[in-house]
Amino acid sequence: MSQLSRLISILTLLRSKRLLTATELADKYGVSVRTIYRDIRKLEEAGIPVYTIEGRGYSLVDTYTVAPVQFTEQQANALITAQHLVSQSKDASFVNEFNEALTKIKSVFRTSIQEKSELLNDKILVFNWEREEFSSNALSEIQLAITHFKYMEINYQKADDPNITFRKIEPCAMYSAYHKWILIAWCHLRQDMRAFRIDRIQHYKILQDTFEDRKFSIQEYFATCPFDGK
Structure with a gap:
């Protein structure tokens, strides 16, 4: 640096x-x-x-500020609470990016709001009773692949399956369930939409080639497909 x-x-x-x-x-x-x-x-x-x-x-000094944006105490409290919830995520990149963003946001808090938010931070605890060895560090990069319509190549391992399969996919959307992030993508191997748990992606590569926007609707997807968080 x-x-x-x-x-x-x-x-x-x-x-x-x-x-x-x-x-x-x-x-x-x-x-x-x-x-x-x-x-x-x-x-x-x-x-x-x-x-x-x-x-x-x-x-x-208390009067020093460079930004006109002001947050109410309730809004600051909501961000502090969100930080505790985000910390339960199994994806390290997502947690890190959120914390870095929150640091920048907190920099425009008034001193009185900072004091109250630090007090609240010490008085919140979020338990996660569901412990798994699986974790990931790819969420931030995958989000960019979604918004820039970039092809991905992944090595994927299903639950209770020792085999790892190679897939070329078009990442379309994602959702979170039970502290796990699930990627919805068009799978060229299956020629259909598939859901991939991000923490089960063993290796990934984001390609420079772009795909055509399929106008995928996650709301329509859940209206026709069963929920799967496993």
Whole structure:
């Protein structure tokens, strides 16, 4: 990561949290504490109102803001609650992208809203009693394949089947059930729409070739096909 990218990221974090230590920042970016000191000085020289709370860390003055968007406390609470629900997802890429997005959103919270949202964050717990060894790290890339109409090649393993099959598919939509993400796609092997659990995709490749939009409707799909979350 370049220094400029790190400075922008540090500023975003400072705007999303009330207090950050140099050690926390150094650990996050894999740099020395001395480097963080230099980064903070760069921000100060650029006119960013960073101030140091002796023995505690860095913060921004309460009046500092660069965005006109304001959130109510209820809206902020909804986002904090959503973060706890998203954390139960079995797809690491989805959880990571959501957390990064939420960090940016929290950067425009007023200080009073930040305080309340941090308080609520410590008072929410979501249990997931259904434990499985299966997980995935492909959801974010598959979402791009859906919106850009990109072909995918996958190696797929069905439940209770030791065999892995190769499929070329046209990803059309997805849904979540029982903490699992299911991809609905046109399968060239079966010449029909099929549902694929993303955590059962052993390997995938998104091709540069695009397919024609089939105008797929997930609502119509569920009106004619049985629900399958397995």
